[in-house]
Amino acid sequence: MSQRVALVTGGARNIGRAVAERLGADGWEVTVFDQEPAGAEVAERLGGHFVQGDVADPATVERAVRETVERFGGLDGLVCNAALADPSMGPLPEVAFDDWRRQLAVNLDGPFLCAKYACTALAERRGSIVNLTSTRAFMSEANTFAYSASKGALTALTHSLAISLGPEVRVNAIAPGWIHGGDPAELSDADHAQHPVGRVGVPEDIAGAVAYLLDAPFVTGATLVVDGGMTRKMIYEE
Numbered sequence: 001m002s003q004r005v006a007l008v009t010g011g012a013r014n015i016g017r018a019v020a021e022r023l024g025a026d027g028w029e030v031t032v033f034d035q036e037p038a039g040a041e042v043a044e045r046l047g048g049h050f051v052q053g054d055v056a057d058p059a060t061v062e063r064a065v066r067e068t069v070e071r072f073g074g075l076d077g078l079v080c081n082a083a084l085a086d087p088s089m090g091p092l093p094e095v096a097f098d099d100w101r102r103q104l105a106v107n108l109d110g111p112f113l114c115a116k117y118a119c120t121a122l123a124e125r126r127g128s129i130v131n132l133t134s135t136r137a138f139m140s141e142a143n144t145f146a147y148s149a150s151k152g153a154l155t156a157l158t159h160s161l162a163i164s165l166g167p168e169v170r171v172n173a174i175a176p177g178w179i180h181g182g183d184p185a186e187l188s189d190a191d192h193a194q195h196p197v198g199r200v201g202v203p204e205d206i207a208g209a210v211a212y213l214l215d216a217p218f219v220t221g222a223t224l225v226v227d228g229g230m231t232r233k234m235i236y237e238e
């Protein structure tokens with residue numbers, strides 16, 4: 001089998017970088033697509049390709065897919081990870097409509113555009129898509145309107161795509177819980193202990209789930225919750 005090819009959005013740092021590095025280590029050719037120039041270093045280390053730009057811009061998304069197919073000969077995996085990932089917007093009366101629209105554009109239009117421009121190439125190689133949602137698609141802290149709405153909509157878009165693009169293309173989502181990519185010293189014992197698995201997540205936990213879903217031939221339309229058990233924990237104050 002020829003080497004498999006993945007396009008990872010938001011691969012410059014944190015979860016996306018861990019996904020790109022995991023796929024590179026597993027032998028995939030990788031395109032890193034990110035608005036931040038730091039994505040070039042990640043791609044270079046992997047011998048991959050870098051596209052700098054905005055996932056909410058149709059022409060840039062079309063170019064990212066085209067350059068990936070031109071350079072590596074096809075496309076087997078699309079990982080839609082890029083997002084405006086800070087959920088908090090402040091009190092509702094003060095939310096700027098433009099901020100609401102921009103977060104939906106990046107977090108929802110982005111994966112839609114990536115699927116639209118990649119689906120033909122993915123179908124040719126019986127590939128698959130993994131969308132990064134969030135447990136915030138199912139539960140909320142206050143003042144997280146656009147983030148929660150975008151991830152809920154992306155959950156629905158995932159099963160809509162799975163039904164529309166199958167059997168050639170499988171489409172799944174991962175809903176991460178709390179994933180900490182920074183200095184572990186920033187976390188307290190209580191941060192870890194509240195999780196049923198006993199710790200906060202790390203980007204490699206999500207990278208492992210992406211690798212699984214890209215290789216799971218009987219799984220499509222699913223959302224895999226990777227949250228250390230937090231959304232299965234009933235919390236009522238005493």
Ligand SMILES: NC(=O)c1ccc[n+]([C@@H]2O[C@H](COP(=O)([O-])OP(=O)(O)OC[C@H]3O[C@@H](n4cnc5c(N)ncnc54)[C@H](O)[C@@H]3O)[C@@H](O)[C@H]2O)c1
Nearest residue numbers: 010012014015034035054055081082083085132134176179
């Ligand atoms: N970290 C968590 O706890 C957590 C929890 C649940 C879900 N998630 C989801 O996982 C994914 C990654 O999260 P993260 O914590 O690594 O986020 P992050 O903010 O650390 O990294 C996001 C990456 O996406 C890129 N990006 C942002 N907007 C872009 C755009 N318009 N075009 C191109 N690239 C863009 C950024 O430059 C960055 O490299 C996101 O979809 C996020 O919603 C994260």
